[in-house]
Amino acid sequence: MIVCQLQITKMSSMQEVNLRVLGIRDPGSLQGLAARITEQISQGEQKPFQKVIDVSSGDPHRAGMPPLSFTRQVLAACLYPELLKENRFPSDVRQRAQKLLGACNGGSVGSYSASSCGIPHIQKSVAEFITRRDSGVASDPENIIFSSGSQRTLMMVLHLLSSGQGLTQTAVLTPLPCPHSLPMLLDEVGVKQVPYQLLEEHCWATDLEELHRALKAARGHCEPRAIYISNPGNPTGHVQDLKTIQEVIRFAASERLILLVEEVYQDSVFGQEKKFLSYKKVLFEMGSSYSEMVEMVSFHSISAGTMGECGLRGGYMEVVNMDPLVKNFLVSMQAPCSPPVLPQLALEIMVNPPSPGDASYEVYTQEILQRVETLSQNAQRACEFLNDVPGMSCQHAMGGVFLYPRLHLPVQIIEEAEMSGLQADVLYCQKLLEEEGVCLGPGSENGHDDKNYHIRLCVSAPPAVLEDVLKRLRLFHLRIQDRHH
Numbered sequence: 001m002i003v004c005q006l007q008i009t010k011m012s013s014m015q016e017v018n019l020r021v022l023g024i025r026d027p028g029s030l031q032g033l034a035a036r037i038t039e040q041i042s043q044g045e046q047k048p049f050q051k052v053i054d055v056s057s058g059d060p061h062r063a064g065m066p067p068l069s070f071t072r073q074v075l076a077a078c079l080y081p082e083l084l085k086e087n088r089f090p091s092d093v094r095q096r097a098q099k100l101l102g103a104c105n106g107g108s109v110g111s112y113s114a115s116s117c118g119i120p121h122i123q124k125s126v127a128e129f130i131t132r133r134d135s136g137v138a139s140d141p142e143n144i145i146f147s148s149g150s151q152r153t154l155m156m157v158l159h160l161l162s163s164g165q166g167l168t169q170t171a172v173l174t175p176l177p178c179p180h181s182l183p184m185l186l187d188e189v190g191v192k193q194v195p196y197q198l199l200e201e202h203c204w205a206t207d208l209e210e211l212h213r214a215l216k217a218a219r220g221h222c223e224p225r226a227i228y229i230s231n232p233g234n235p236t237g238h239v240q241d242l243k244t245i246q247e248v249i250r251f252a253a254s255e256r257l258i259l260l261v262e263e264v265y266q267d268s269v270f271g272q273e274k275k276f277l278s279y280k281k282v283l284f285e286m287g288s289s290y291s292e293m294v295e296m297v298s299f300h301s302i303s304a305g306t307m308g309e310c311g312l313r314g315g316y317m318e319v320v321n322m323d324p325l326v327k328n329f330l331v332s333m334q335a336p337c338s339p340p341v342l343p344q345l346a347l348e349i350m351v352n353p354p355s356p357g358d359a360s361y362e363v364y365t366q367e368i369l370q371r372v373e374t375l376s377q378n379a380q381r382a383c384e385f386l387n388d389v390p391g392m393s394c395q396h397a398m399g400g401v402f403l404y405p406r407l408h409l410p411v412q413i414i415e416e417a418e419m420s421g422l423q424a425d426v427l428y429c430q431k432l433l434e435e436e437g438v439c440l441g442p443g444s445e446n447g448h449d450d451k452n453y454h455i456r457l458c459v460s461a462p463p464a465v466l467e468d469v470l471k472r473l474r475l476f477h478l479r480i481q482d483r484h485h
Contacts (some may be wrong), residue, residue: 030056030429034439049437053469055458056429056441057180058234058401060308063461065374068367070360071309071349074100078109078345090359100345109345113338116331118146118316122348126316129351133266134281143319145331146339146347150264150301150315151181156333157260157297157317158189160326161225171222172260173214175206177404177446179234179262180456194218195447200406203395204236208247215255226258227251229279232265235404235446235456237379237397239274245282252294259296264304264315270376271398280320296320302346304401306371308460314343371460378459378466379403385470391481401460404443407453410481414451425453431480436472 034052041047055063070093077083077097084094103121105111113119123141130139147153162170171192174182178195186193196214198204211227218224229248231240240248252259261279269276280298284291301315319327353368354361379397386394386405394405409424417424425442433439443454459466 030426030433030439030442033430033433037433037437047437048435049472052433052437052439053465053472054439055461055466055469056439056456057310058304058308058458058460059310060401060458060460061310063458064465065308065371065460065462067309068307068364070354070364071307071346073360074349075342075345079342081107092354092358092360096349100348104341109341111341113146113341113344116334116338117142117144118339119341119344122146122344125348125352126318130278130280130318134278134284137281137284139280139318143322143327144316145319145334146314146316146344147334148315148340148343149303149313150262150299150317151185152313153299153315153317154260154262155185155189156330158185158191159333160330161258162189162191164223167221167223169222171218171224173211173218173224173227173257174447175228175230175233177204177235177443177448177454178228179230180441180445182228183445183447192218192222193447194222194224198233198236198238200395200452203398204233204238204404206238206240206244206248208251211248211251224255224257226260228260228262230262231279232263232269232276232399234262234265234400235402235441236395237400237402237404239269239271239276239398242277242282245277245279246286249279249283249286249290249294253290259294261296261298263298264301265400266300266305267307268305268372268375268401269399270372270379271396274398276399280318283320293321295322297322302343302350306368307346307350309343309346312343312346314340314347316347374463375401375460378461378463381463382457382459382466382470385474389474389477391477397459401458403457403459404446404454405457407455409453410483412483413480423449423453425455428453428480429455432473432476435479436476438469438472438476440473 034054038052061067073089073093074096077089077093078100081101084097101107103119105114117123123144126144127139127141164170169192171194173194173196176195176197183193194214196210199207215224259279263278266276279296283294283296298318299315302312303310354364382403383394383396386392391408392405394403397403407425407428414424417427420427423442423444425444429440429442441456446456448454
């Protein structure tokens, strides 16, 4: 009898884990800590608070904001078409659901997407939305690519750009602070981060001289190939004006950099006399020397802004002036895994809401106005509140869903953090979570690694929830100050 022994290969130690994966920045353990505390409370353990409130990320539903009625009604009918036989939903909901189901293979959301780019009908709806938004600047449906969220679409582009090591390693200019997920994405694809500092004293504005400084400092050490823009700013809430956008476009053109523009909070602008201007609209208004030459990819998502459907994970990118062969290769990166269908349906609802005269128009409009008003009032209230707390300062937000206040921490907290091997803002957020049950984001997640400590606070929440967060935060902060004086 012959016995065959199989040699089984497994990752038996950290030494066998991909070095690039090991190099990904640790986002910290605050979410895990929040989950453990929540579990302890559910098992009857006594805490000085009844529940954990997590406002560290832009997840309005987690914070208690309700979903949009029209969105959920259409998606419900698409998921369970038997509902269309009843008169439970308004007529435009039933009509929209039938139209979207007709665009799906087999008339079902359970089928694969029609192409690697997405469902053609929804590509067309997104292109029409962009054309309306940009006052007639045409958008080609063939340039719209769907994926499971704006982060996934950004990662696809970064994978395409990534190459080289050392002096030839691909690099991207990124704002400081940047979205808290961006550093990890860059690490994962092997792209070097070249930070350019936003001007905190000017409400986190972008400075042209700082862009030139960052680029000059990077060259000779890596190969900058793109610049990343967040507008409205995440987590700063800054909304760029026409002059700034034009300066950035000229900078990208003269330095032959690709524009990577995250515009996921474009429907959440509330600053006085501020309005959202898309980079594409400005680009095409600057004449053919720019509109035909500057390569740009813009990103949008159903997770952000008034839609707030974070868990559905849906987003799109529009590519501008990209070589057709490169674009085809970008699309092929999704094959054979086509983008998920349900998020595409939600995207179509976002870009094509009820129109005047539709049965759902009045309710939908009221819900949108209420969200924007709540967001605006919350941002103003929270900013004023934080500026009244000793040892805190906060710039006014003009859009988006975050505030990014600065912390002036006692020396003892900084020393305790160093002894614990933590960033001081991380230790601050851990103690806040343990003592008051509030989960905020430390600014080090947004790229800050100097002594200018910050925290990230989502204000897209019911006013009563936000008020509770602010009161707990103030009590904790004053307690920290008193302990070390």
